[in-house]
Amino acid sequence: LSTYASYDTGKLLYRGQPMTLPVMVNILRIGERSTRRLIDEAQNFLVQNDDGSFVLNTEYFIKGCLSKRRLRGKRYQQLHDNALRQIYAAVSPRQHKHLGYAFQMLEYLSVEYNVLCHNPQERELSEVLPLTCEEYCELIGYNYSNFARLKMMYSKLSVIIDGKREAFCSFVDNGHSTSIFVNPHIVYAGSQYDKVEVLGKFCEV
Numbered sequence: 001l002s003t004y005a006s007y008d009t010g011k012l013l014y015r016g017q018p019m020t021l022p023v024m025v026n027i028l029r030i031g032e033r034s035t036r037r038l039i040d041e042a043q044n045f046l047v048q049n050d051d052g053s054f055v056l057n058t059e060y061f062i063k064g065c066l067s068k069r070r071l072r073g074k075r076y077q078q079l080h081d082n083a084l085r086q087i088y089a090a091v092s093p094r095q096h097k098h099l100g101y102a103f104q105m106l107e108y109l110s111v112e113y114n115v116l117c118h119n120p121q122e123r124e125l126s127e128v129l130p131l132t133c134e135e136y137c138e139l140i141g142y143n144y145s146n147f148a149r150l151k152m153m154y155s156k157l158s159v160i161i162d163g164k165r166e167a168f169c170s171f172v173d174n175g176h177s178t179s180i181f182v183n184p185h186i187v188y189a190g191s192q193y194d195k196v197e198v199l200g201k202f203c204e205v
Contacts, residue, residue: 001054002056002063002084003081003085004027005056005061005063007063007064008062008063009055009058010055010057010062010063011053011055012024012053012056018052018053018054020052020053029093045060045061084103084106086186087099087168087186090159090186095156095157095158098153098154099157101157102154102157102168102169105180105182108131108136109189111189112190112191112196113128113190113195114183114190114199115128115180116130116136116181117130117131118135130179131179131180132179133171133179133180137150157169158205161200165204165205166185166200166203166205167183167204168183168203169181169203170183170202172202184197185197185203
């Protein structure tokens, strides 16, 4: 829902108009009853106005420029609207419970090469520093000793592309360490898609 927030105000808009409950139900694909339950449980983050429109609490979600003073002492994460919507639209409703793990990857996803790395904005391939699985677990606060369980959760995220089921991400072992890359058929924000398209072949289930 945060991807539909208007700049600075947090008001949810769909095609330029205030988002209503029926529109939200259609976007979330979880049914009206589940959507109402979400609204009730997310009262600290999501507010429904008397006119039926919705607003996100800008203390938690904001779209726009943030001053250094506002960010001081706070932890924040930049979200990519298109990528979030692509992932959400691609998976089935029964897979939604695993989406949080997919969204956590986006902060570390190389813009050009779709590998999780320390420097995601780096454009030169030779300078990209991939994250190991252990490093990634440390960054997201996940106990590495339970990594097999985390990997299993990621394996459950898959979509149908051109009639074939493909995983959201894949794990590559070079004999010394294991790196993670995201399927570019699902999410890609770079400018050289032809150079990473083949990675999708390694995600076929």
